[in-house]
Amino acid sequence: MLSQAASRLGFDVVILDPEENSPAGRVSRGQIVAAYDDPTALTVLGRVCDVVTFEFENVPAASAEQLAGGGALVAPGPTALSTAQDRVLEKTFLNAVGATTVDFVAVDTLEDLTAALETLGTPALLKTRRDGYDGKGQVWIKTAKQAAKAFAEIGGRPAILEARADFTRELSIIAARGHDGAVAVYPLGQNHHANGVLATTLAPAQVDAATTARAREIAEAILEGLDYVGVIGVELFDLGGGDLLVNEIAPRVHNTGHWTQDGCLCDQFEQHIRAIAGWPLGPTEAHAQVEMTNLLGDDVDQWPALAAEPNARLHLYGKAEARPGRKMAHVNRVSRLA
Ligand code: AMP
Secondary structure, eight states: OHHHHHHHTTOOOEEEESSTTOHHHHTSSEEEESOTTOHHHHHHHHHHOSSBOOSOTTSOHHHHHHHHHTTOOBSSOHHHHHHHHOHHHHHHHHHHTTOOOOOEEEESSHHHHHHHHHHHOSSEEEEESSSOOTTTTEEEEOSGGGHHHHHHHTTTOSEEEEEOOOOSEEEEEEEEEOTTOOEEEOOOEEEEEETTEEEEEEESOOOOHHHHHHHHHHHHHHHHHTTOOEEEEEEEEEEETTEEEEEEEESSOOGGGTTHHHHBSSOHHHHHHHHHHTOOOOOOOBSSEEEEEEEEGGGGGGHHHHHHOTTEEEEEOOOSOOOTTOEEEEEEEEEOOO
């Protein structure tokens, strides 16, 4: 979707992806089939591109560093990527810029976990520090007795213990920052997760002025704190009364921003391309109400019925295999703004 947006603006895109004939490769000018940390492939990519970006946060930060070290313009920069890849670094950064999170403790050993449970109490959520997404590598601990089992369940890996956020709902904000420091912010989305995976986003969400203002303030603090260039997704827990906690940040276009494709003149994909290419940022106001629904695994088989719905816009990713739980497509159901 990023590549399609870039191509509409007249850019040529080259994709680095280990999978031959990948969905992005098929709609781009070229594809380099190699691992994300292949030094030769990275050198070639850096040489052929005026600007390099990523849309998957588990790309090794070292690859972004190699590219930047070799003189390539990488946006967002390697620091944004490495910060978002480690939940402890991420939450430490967020709190430092005034974007409050749940209380947390870094956990390396079972002894650390036992002590952390005493500090934070139960229930608490144990998550791997790295490589977690869509609720993977996470386990709730209801009583201190479950500590050893929970630690084993996440493979005894370096982890973070988080206090439970007592939220009324989950929101997110998609924002962008240009090379010149200009910031653009989309209306908030309200998100529903099922089994730790995003199911739907409703946007623009019904939010009061205080909540909107606070979310914007948080997004701006994060963008500036990371000297960020590009689009970012910020997941929020709404505690009510304008009080928000940041759950996590995604240094890329974000699933909770897919609604912008059919709700805004300039969607998050075009916005990201504009930001990294040094163009002026595009408009972010909504012209329609959108309900975005993810199609996971076999859900994608519903496409004929969805394609027949008059107000539904279907976005199929062209992935070859519909593994259970895999994000295969999404549908935006569009209606008039309330
Ligand atoms: P994450 O992978 O960190 O985005 O977590 C996936 C989902 O788990 C979130 O969208 C929330 O629904 C839930 N969750 C994560 N962290 C917490 C927390 N500290 N307290 C309550 N719910 C949480």
